[in-house]
Amino acid sequence: MFEYQLKLSKRRRTVALKVTDNGVQVYAPYGVCESDIDRWLRSKKLWVTQQQEILAQGVQQQVPWVSGKVLIFGHEYDFVCNSQVTSRVDHQQKRVTVRKVAHSTIKSIRTALIKLLNVELEQYVDSRLHSLSVQMDSPIRSVRFREYKSRWGSCSSQYALTFNVLLAGAPKRMIDYVLIHELAHCHVLAHNRAFWSIVARYDKDYKIATNWFKNEGKQLFISKT
Ligand SMILES: [Zn+2]
Structure with missing residues (x-):
């Protein structure tokens, strides 16, 4: 024991x-x-x-200003932070840049990075969520993004969906599972058999995703120091 x-x-x-x-x-x-x-x-x-x-x-992502890498949709991007660049994600070059100013701190650089991840995730979710919600006949009242420490998404009884910004680091296939999971909660709030059968109808290999989040999910978190 x-x-x-x-x-x-x-x-x-x-x-x-x-x-x-x-x-x-x-x-x-x-x-x-x-x-x-x-x-x-x-x-x-x-x-x-x-x-x-x-x-x-300890698979949590290093702060990129130490390791120089950040995950976007499951791919490693170079992270560059200096005064010459503008803050953006360049998918062609696989590079994330954050503009450094005189009073930049680790905290403010991290916040700028999270903001960029937010834009990426929001764009992707926008492109998927509507058609999925129609297919699944799941009403949505609102969609929000924020950084969570221990969950990937949530769905309130009022159909307000919230997604963890850090999902931007996950492969799109895994993000799709989280969308389906939360949309299934629009029908059943509990994680019971009825709930999982809805999930399975739209993602028949959903266990690949639940295992992925269990084993690899931690690498999406970005340390604060
Ligand atoms: Zn759930």
Whole structure:
């Protein structure tokens, strides 16, 4: 078995498990039987090992001003930041440029990069979402983009879709899966059997994508330092 920290809470009703850089945390309600937790954790051992391996690989993208590379639609682009260039993505040259000014900081350069990713993703989503939503008969009220730390998209009960800007680094086939996933939520909010059967109708190999995000997804994140 693995080591873990047990965190008890009065409000909690269920047991949950989290694997982070700081170790394994188990969240449980007060009064829970410790041997029940032990038994439950034993059944999660493989999953925990996998999560620890993913964390250990540290596949998160380096900040491009260190590594000089950034992912766009699954391809490695050169990253250039200096005062001579304008901020843009050049698909022919496979190059992303961010203009550096006197008061540029890592944070502001990162923000400029995220903005460029946003434009790329928005263009792609625009070109796909309408026809997909018609095919899937999914009503959409609004579409927004923002940077999330732990999700690729969301769909509210009011049909407001939000996509993670960092998806711009993923191959288009994987982005399409996320679009289909969120559009399927317009019909079923839960991740139940009915939900996955809708997803499978429009992306029959969707498991390739769910596995891809599980194993490769972390490389889409861009560190902040
Ligand atoms: Zn979902």
